[in-house]
Amino acid sequence: MESQSSTPNIADLIQSDRVHGSVYTDEAIFQLELEKIWYKTWVYVGHASEVPNANDFVSKSIGPQPLIMTRGRDGVIRLLLNRCPHRANQVCLQAKGNRGSFTCPYHGWTFSNSGELRGFPFPDGYDTADRSELGLGQVNRVAEYKGFVFGSFADEGPSLEEHLGAGGRDAIDRLVQTSPEGEVEITAGFLQHRAKANWKFIVENETDGYHPQFVHASIFSIAKSGIGDLYSSDSTAVARDLGDGHTENDLRPEFRRIDKPMNWFGTNEARLPDYVEKMKAAYGEEKAREIMIDGTPHVMIFPNLFIAEIQIFVIQPLAVDESIQHVTALQFKGAPDLNRRLRQQTMGSVGPAGFLLADDSEMYERTQRGVKSKMPEWNYLGRGKHRERRDEEGFMVGDATDEVTSRGIWRHYRELMEAE
Amino acid sequence: MSSQIDLALLAEVQQFLYMEARLQDSNLYSEWEALWTDDAIYWVPANGADIDPEEQMSIIYDNRSRIGLRIKQFYTGKRHTQAPASSLGRVVSNIEILDVNGDEVKVASNAMIFECNLRADTVWATRNEFLLRRTEEGFRMARKKVVLVNNEKPLYTLSFLV
Numbered sequence: 001m002e003s004q005s006s007t008p009n010i011a012d013l014i015q016s017d018r019v020h021g022s023v024y025t026d027e028a029i030f031q032l033e034l035e036k037i038w039y040k041t042w043v044y045v046g047h048a049s050e051v052p053n054a055n056d057f058v059s060k061s062i063g064p065q066p067l068i069m070t071r072g073r074d075g076v077i078r079l080l081l082n083r084c085p086h087r088a089n090q091v092c093l094q095a096k097g098n099r100g101s102f103t104c105p106y107h108g109w110t111f112s113n114s115g116e117l118r119g120f121p122f123p124d125g126y127d128t129a130d131r132s133e134l135g136l137g138q139v140n141r142v143a144e145y146k147g148f149v150f151g152s153f154a155d156e157g158p159s160l161e162e163h164l165g166a167g168g169r170d171a172i173d174r175l176v177q178t179s180p181e182g183e184v185e186i187t188a189g190f191l192q193h194r195a196k197a198n199w200k201f202i203v204e205n206e207t208d209g210y211h212p213q214f215v216h217a218s219i220f221s222i223a224k225s226g227i228g229d230l231y232s233s234d235s236t237a238v239a240r241d242l243g244d245g246h247t248e249n250d251l252r253p254e255f256r257r258i259d260k261p262m263n264w265f266g267t268n269e270a271r272l273p274d275y276v277e278k279m280k281a282a283y284g285e286e287k288a289r290e291i292m293i294d295g296t297p298h299v300m301i302f303p304n305l306f307i308a309e310i311q312i313f314v315i316q317p318l319a320v321d322e323s324i325q326h327v328t329a330l331q332f333k334g335a336p337d338l339n340r341r342l343r344q345q346t347m348g349s350v351g352p353a354g355f356l357l358a359d360d361s362e363m364y365e366r367t368q369r370g371v372k373s374k375m376p377e378w379n380y381l382g383r384g385k386h387r388e389r390r391d392e393e394g395f396m397v398g399d400a401t402d403e404v405t406s407r408g409i410w411r412h413y414r415e416l417m418e419a420e
Numbered sequence: 421m422s423s424q425i426d427l428a429l430l431a432e433v434q435q436f437l438y439m440e441a442r443l444q445d446s447n448l449y450s451e452w453e454a455l456w457t458d459d460a461i462y463w464v465p466a467n468g469a470d471i472d473p474e475e476q477m478s479i480i481y482d483n484r485s486r487i488g489l490r491i492k493q494f495y496t497g498k499r500h501t502q503a504p505a506s507s508l509g510r511v512v513s514n515i516e517i518l519d520v521n522g523d524e525v526k527v528a529s530n531a532m533i534f535e536c537n538l539r540a541d542t543v544w545a546t547r548n549e550f551l552l553r554r555t556e557e558g559f560r561m562a563r564k565k566v567v568l569v570n571n572e573k574p575l576y577t578l579s580f581l582v
Binding site: 188190192194217218221222223340343344352355365369 | 464466467471474475476477478479480481482486489490492493496497498499500501538539540572573574575576577578579582
């Protein structure tokens with residue numbers, strides 16, 4: 001931990017094509033981020049399919065704070081804070097399970113899974129205690145978009161749909177239609193990959209189309225993967241700033257040029273006959289072909305949900321220089337043959353031993369150490385500034401390897417950090 | 421298996437596990453790869469010891485061809501997280517023969533691994549289970565399961581041979 005200043009002036013630290021190194025290392029800035037971003041805006045927490053039945057629960061988090069995501073008897077998903085209102089003991093120690101109530105092991109206070117205090121032992125010891133005031137804390141607003149559950153600690157502010165914007169919603173819409181039943185399921189369990197690095201290095205890297213050819217050269221060269229070519233200077237793919245900090249690498253132009261169904265997943269229709277048949281039955285020949293050519297999105301929903309074609313990452317900051325990537329394979333309802341391959345490929349790619357992510361995380365940690373060096377003070381993010389342009393929908397786009405995405409992230413970050 | 425301890429077999433198994441540990445600690449990748457059978461499974465589960473690796477995410481769940489890919493990646497020289505390679509020293513103990521079935525011996529052991537890399541010094545503790553198969557060249561690994569005792573928690577990158 002280090003603290004360079006007590007009152008950082010964000011406007012001085014974030015400029016149109018460069019950011020000051022202290023934004024990754026200053027403890028005061030990290031505390032401000034918790035207040036202005038993590039404990040205010042919409043943050044992705046979990047997926048409805050992780051608590052499919054009444055009384056299911058799963059341990060989650062927003063920033064460093066642990067939460068319990070529960071589904072009540074009434075079917076409603078809630079985000080409870082894991083802190084007994086009596087003396088702050090943690091009431092739930094399990095990763096997941098099914099229960100209608102949580103009993104604090106310290107003094108036996110019991111809470112329903114919708115947060116209300118049900119009772120405490122030896123009640124004659126309390127004279128005026130108002131039980132309705134002594135429930136578990138709850139994240140102020142909870143909202144769902146196509147099964148993706150987000151929470152916001154602010155009572156008021158933009159709705160989740162407004163926060164996602166047209167670009168974020170469209171990405172999730174595109175994702176779910178990869179399922180013949182139009183639903184994503186998060187059922188394969190998470191790997192938790194820790195890195196000694198600031199969370200923003202991770203967010204920026206997710207849609208940095210410049211790094212794959214170098215960071216992942218080892219696996220691209222031996223696995224005969226076509227991924228590297230998608231991020232070359234000849235690629236027709238685009239980097240896109242979707243606004244509100246959301247960004248994507250849109251690979252569809254390349255997949256459409258290649259024009260082979262399931263090529264996005266490095267396979268072909270013949271290898272997934274059941275899936276292909278179900279997709280055609282669900283969407284019709286033409287639309288199914290379109291979906292199977294376009295593939296799933298590569299989109300970073302600010303600040304913490306990275307949908308990475310075949311898996312999702314949930315980014316959790318623990319400290320200014322410590323972060324966790326929670327990662328699991330995407331599973332598409334009604335597509336068991338596709339899902340099996342998604343799990344296998346995800347396991348090879350990500351997590352602490354992954355062919356890809358172990359090298360990304362190496363870069364996160366090296367940049368965290370590098371940015372502590374005094375000179376030249378700034379990270380330069382000007383790549384492709386001379387060729388960025390508006391697309392038909394009005395989003396700013398650049399070539400596949402351009403840093404239009406990083407610039408979009410920082411513009412939004414600065415707005416959030418400067419807001420009252 | 422008789423109640424009598426087969427000391428000769430135990431010594432043979434012990435020598436094999438020590439050799440495997442030495443190859444790993446020395447980052448002798450292809451020599452280590454040669455210890456596997458063609459039908460090998462190399463498994464490092466996450467979130468407990470008994471998950472179903474066909475359904476749930478594991479840290480590593482490699483068949484023989486993926487073990488080969490893992491090894492090839494080191495030799496590209498661009499496996500950044502192992503360039504420079506971790507310095508390693510491990511202690512293998514609690515070697516116990518669980519079962520003998522024809523050519524195959526099921527063995528349990530523990531390992532404590534000290535890793536030094538660019539990030540920091542890290543200690544890893546594992547409970548291992550092997551299925552060793554006797555071949556003309558000596559024992560070969562048909563299966564190795566490595567249960568990191570902290571596999572339910574967030575883990576730093578683990579890119580050396582565990």
